[in-house]
Amino acid sequence: MNFSTQMNEQTVTFAAICQIASAVQKISRTGEYNEEALALLLNGITVTSPKNTLDVYGSDAENVKEGLQVLINHLGDENKQKDPELTRYIVSLLNLERRLSKNKKQLSQLGERISQAKRQQDHYDITSDTMLNSLASIYSDLISPLGARIQVAGEPAILKQEANQHKIRALLLAGIRSAVLWRQVGGKRRNILFARSKILNCAKNILNQIH
Numbered sequence: 001m002n003f004s005t006q007m008n009e010q011t012v013t014f015a016a017i018c019q020i021a022s023a024v025q026k027i028s029r030t031g032e033y034n035e036e037a038l039a040l041l042l043n044g045i046t047v048t049s050p051k052n053t054l055d056v057y058g059s060d061a062e063n064v065k066e067g068l069q070v071l072i073n074h075l076g077d078e079n080k081q082k083d084p085e086l087t088r089y090i091v092s093l094l095n096l097e098r099r100l101s102k103n104k105k106q107l108s109q110l111g112e113r114i115s116q117a118k119r120q121q122d123h124y125d126i127t128s129d130t131m132l133n134s135l136a137s138i139y140s141d142l143i144s145p146l147g148a149r150i151q152v153a154g155e156p157a158i159l160k161q162e163a164n165q166h167k168i169r170a171l172l173l174a175g176i177r178s179a180v181l182w183r184q185v186g187g188k189r190r191n192i193l194f195a196r197s198k199i200l201n202c203a204k205n206i207l208n209q210i211h
Contacts (some may be wrong), residue, residue: 006186009053011071011202012064013182014192016044016057018074019067020175021089027167028154035127037066038167041174042126045135046118048111053185056177062210068203075192075200085153092150093172094189097179099146106142113138129163136169143176 020041027033040063044056057063074082074090100106117134124130150172158164191199 007198007202008206009185010182010187010191011068011199011206012053012057012061013178013185014187014199015064015067015071015203015206016041016178017067017090017093017175017182018070018086019064020171020178021086021093022066022070024089024152024168024171024175025083025086025154027164027171028152028159031155031158031161031164033167038171039125039127042131042135042170045170045174045177046114046121046126048114048118053181056181061206065207065210068207071203072200072207075196075203089150089152089175092148093175093179094182095148096143096146096150097176097183099148100143100176101180101183103146106146110138110142113142129166132163132166132170135173136166139169139173139176143173 023033023038023041040058043058047056050056054061061068070086074087100110117131117138120131120134152159152168159168
């Protein structure tokens with residue numbers, strides 16, 4: 001399958017946003033998320049010059065399989081039980097990215113801070129406490145002040161733990177990265193409404209290719 005077609009690129013990046021929203025939800029409720037899957041999502045933050053869109057997600061559409069499934073569940077009509085919390089996270093990430101795109105100063109600082117994080121990655125694993133702390137602080141310092149904060153719901157005892165707070169903020173930064181990419185490949189919020197069936201069919205085709 002040619003993943004460089006615009007619809008495929010939009011679908012893969014939107015699926016990544018859905019997957020990140022799902023990861024945030026899992027950590028906030030259980031405190032647990034697969035380490036390998038977490039690393040993959042966070043690595044995308046520091047892939048700033050990808051050869052192609054899929055490059056940001058480990059060059060394999062299988063890595064966003066969970067997100068494709070979330071996308072199908074949420075945009076499709078087969079599943080009547082939509083999860084409003086997940087939808088809120090996805091919409092909030094798109095809104096925050098939109099605000100970021102209009103703020104040249106924050107964008108410039110974001111680029112600098114991500115370059116610093118990239119250098120740190122030479123010495124630490126992306127899921128190490130040091131890197132999680134670093135990515136979380138980028139989110140807190142540069143994205144949160146843009147307004148429309150994302151209120152993460154979950155188990156209070158789990159959300160109180162600093163390690164989980166860092167993971168969630170680092171993931172939200174990864175969500176912003178995917179939202180930036182989604183817009184760069186032509187993603188628009190009105191497409192979600194008006195090109196819903198196209199996105200759905202594309203997600204199903206990609207999933208079939210993976211299987």
